[in-house]
Amino acid sequence: MKKLNNKMERRGVSPVIATVFLVGLVLVIASIVSLWMWNFTEERVTKFDKNVQLVCDDIKFSAIYSSGGELQISNDGNVPIYKMKIEIFDEAGHNTEDLDNEYSSDWPENGLNPGAGFSELMEFGNANKIILIPVLYGIGEAGKKEYTCNEVYGVEISL
Amino acid sequence: MVGYVLLIGMVIVMGGIVYAWLKTYVPKDIAQCPNEISISISNVQCISNQIKFTLKNTGLFNIDGYYIKATTSEEQELATEELKDGGGYFGFGRALKPNEEISLPRIIGDQIIDNYMPTYVYSIEITPMKFQENDKGILEVAVCGNSKVKESIECDIGQTLA
Numbered sequence: 001m002k003k004l005n006n007k008m009e010r011r012g013v014s015p016v017i018a019t020v021f022l023v024g025l026v027l028v029i030a031s032i033v034s035l036w037m038w039n040f041t042e043e044r045v046t047k048f049d050k051n052v053q054l055v056c057d058d059i060k061f062s063a064i065y066s067s068g069g070e071l072q073i074s075n076d077g078n079v080p081i082y083k084m085k086i087e088i089f090d091e092a093g094h095n096t097e098d099l100d101n102e103y104s105s106d107w108p109e110n111g112l113n114p115g116a117g118f119s120e121l122m123e124f125g126n127a128n129k130i131i132l133i134p135v136l137y138g139i140g141e142a143g144k145k146e147y148t149c150n151e152v153y154g155v156e157i158s159l
Numbered sequence: 160m161v162g163y164v165l166l167i168g169m170v171i172v173m174g175g176i177v178y179a180w181l182k183t184y185v186p187k188d189i190a191q192c193p194n195e196i197s198i199s200i201s202n203v204q205c206i207s208n209q210i211k212f213t214l215k216n217t218g219l220f221n222i223d224g225y226y227i228k229a230t231t232s233e234e235q236e237l238a239t240e241e242l243k244d245g246g247g248y249f250g251f252g253r254a255l256k257p258n259e260e261i262s263l264p265r266i267i268g269d270q271i272i273d274n275y276m277p278t279y280v281y282s283i284e285i286t287p288m289k290f291q292e293n294d295k296g297i298l299e300v301a302v303c304g305n306s307k308v309k310e311s312i313e314c315d316i317g318q319t320l321a
Contacts, residue, residue, distance in 0.1 A: 016161060044180065046183050048187065050187045051183040051184050054187075058189055062237060064237050070232075070234065073237070073239070074238065076302065077302065078189055114302040115226035117239025
């Protein structure tokens with residue numbers, strides 16, 4: 001019996017090595033999981049030192065589509081609107097386009113500054129409704145990055 | 160002992176990462192105009208290629224300048240044509256105090272200070288602006304979009320229509 005006890009005492013690893021081993025294992029697993037999870041997270045974009053999602057709340061603009069086919073936008077808030085997405089609804093469904101790429105040639109290069117206005121003649125075919133969704137210019141991990149605000153910050157225009 | 164050091168180190172690093180991430184979600188106030196800002200516009204006339212008008216501060220706070228935009232066609236509902244070369248605002252130089260009024264454009268000697276270049280104008284829209292301190296104590300431009308005023312006018316370059 002005494003012989004067996006002695007044998008068992010000699011076999012185990014020391015508590016220090018066991019702890020280091022355990023912690024190391026946890027660290028390795030944690031880094032693998034976090035690297036995997038990183039792909040699912042959205043890149044953090046900031047503007048005015050706060051998350052750009054919060055800046056969307058401060059945007060204030062008015063928009064009208066006149067009977068003559070002119071889209072008129074006025075930036076009445078304190079946040080520059082870098083670009084505008086346009087969601088077009090017709091009987092077949094809806095699709096989202098960039099206003100400056102697809103419809104406008106006059107959209108200001110640096111965006112619509114506070115207090116500024118924009119107007120241009122545009123045609124939307126059979127569309128019955130459009131939603132203008134602001135796009136902001138923020139700073140991401142790799143430099144300047146565009147951020148499209150949620151649709152709730154958009155302005156809906158019935159055609 | 161090694162385990163404790165590693166564990167505490169890990170917690171500190173994780174805490175730092177979470178702090179940096181959450182910090183950006185803390186709402187910060189950007190410069191906003193007080194609700195009690197108000198302005199009125201009168202005596203709007205077209206003389207030569209200048210639009211002349213009088214602004215009066217009818218609110219409770221000083222106003223530091225204004226944005227001016229125009230509608231250039233009858234159908235236009237929103238004023239989008241900026242009447243300042245290059246965009247931006249005209250500053251008053253000295254703030255316009257409550258109940259104070261100013262005739263624009265100002266002419267000092269032979270020089271027109273606020274220089275408009277209208278084409279064909281149906282109405283003008285004035286949006287007041289104010290310098291407001293942000294949470295870092297830095298003065299920022301605050302556009303008072305809720306206090307804008309609009310006045311109808313009809314003018315063509317070189318002649319007065321109304």
